[in-house]
Amino acid sequence: MKIDLIAGARPNFVKIASLIHANNHLNSNLDFRIIHTGQHYDKNLSDNFFKLLEIPEPDFNLSVGSGSQATQTALIMQRYEDLLISNKPDLCIVVGDVTSSMACAITAKKLNIKIAHIEAGLRSYDWSMPEEVNRVLIDSIGDYFFTTTQKAKQYLLTTGKESSDVHFVGNTMIDTLIRNRRKFAPPQLWKELELEKNEYFVMTLHRPSNVSELNKLQHILKEIEMHSKGLPVIFPVHPRTAVVLKEKLPKIKNLHFTAPLNYLEFNYLVERSKAVITDSGGITEETTFLNVPCITIRENTERPETVYEGTNEVIGTIPENIGPALKRLFNNDWKKGSIPELWDGKTGERIISILSDL
Structure with missing residues (x-):
């Protein structure tokens, strides 16, 4: 065939x-x-x-x-x-x-x-x-x-x-994750920033509801800065987001912008992070399998199993919701996840x- x-x-x-x-x-x-x-x-x-x-x-x-x-x-x-x-x-x-x-x-x-x-x-x-x-x-x-x-x-x-x-x-995404997990490799910034396991965040944002308006994006980043206790926040910038950031780069002390990372480097960071902050769908599946807390800045998800069974929580698109989520994370009050069937x-x-x- x-x-x-x-x-x-x-x-x-x-x-x-x-x-x-x-x-x-x-x-x-x-x-x-x-x-x-x-x-x-x-x-x-x-x-x-x-x-x-x-x-x-x-x-x-x-x-x-x-x-x-x-x-x-x-x-x-x-x-x-x-x-x-x-x-x-x-x-x-x-x-x-x-x-x-x-x-x-x-x-x-x-x-x-x-x-x-x-x-x-x-x-x-x-x-x-x-x-x-x-x-x-x-x-x-x-x-x-x-x-x-x-x-x-x-x-x-x-x-x-x-x-x-x-x-x-x-x-199928989990197939590829399992197959390549042993090959995850630290990106150059791992040494440059002296990152340590569970002592940094990974963030990805690309949806228009979060990045199209500079004021909205800055508000999200400021909330993360205020509630992340100074831990590094690694932000591989999606091309769409890069266009917005060129207009005016937010001055966030613990935020580190980087070019898009390859698959093995990105998942190396995800697996060792304290949590992932994202508006992606697929990443919530990977964090669920890797048992990494995930904060999703969206109003809904087409992958509810990552919420009901996994480590993902959908907090909405209001930036003020970020603080309470991070507070629960730092208080070790995040839910325990499991891996969905098959x-x-x-x-x-x-x-x-x-x-x-x-």
Whole structure:
């Protein structure tokens, strides 16, 4: 079976790595063609992943680059369609909820190519999030669905999906985390800042609700400064956030900006941090598995298992909520987490086995 494997943003590469390694391990009859849309083009956000995660270079790079969501969607669809017309696969696999996944799914479906969605059934019920639109669109036209939780599977079944097409398999991101954990390596700033385990924070912010307005971002950073007891706060800056920060760099004593870190360096910091402060979804899964406290500055999450079972707490987007959360953390009053079902490092193998049976 010839299968297109779509990747365009940082989390996509982490997820497809699980499938590629599982496919090789099981010696299956699946023939993957890796399509890099070029949605992320910073080396630490995409290119370095192939070497670090030990996956092949893409067979095709659509090189769409930056632009509005509409511009990126249009370019991806146009360039992927050209590729499909000249060489049509049997199946298109999309992962997660980024623009690349949505655009390629629609393009393939219009050419009567079946769609498999990995991480299907996740919902935040927040239509202000572009990712929610992408998730719903992909699931509405998909043919095969692979979920990270039983809850996501049950949701899809309530929408009318056939039980034979919906598979609870676990989390491919955790597969990659487990496989690479022994290779986590300290970034240069570990020595430069003389960091020590449990004596610093890691922060990532990229959502427009937090970073588009400089005053809002400064307010968040000031709250963190006031309540973090002087511990270093490591902030790998997302390209979107960097644009905002160039206007006026906040003067926060214990805040340390750094360029995006590669996968192994970033997770080295996460695993040894006192806590992570973020507005990401995927990072909350990794902190749950690593048993690291996580403070999510969002109003909702499409990954509720990280809250109900894991170490994550969603505190909303009001900056004043940060102080009480950090107070509980310093008082050792943070909840104890557990690892969700089937987050065991074998999700990729389960998916490959199911696809092989098709």
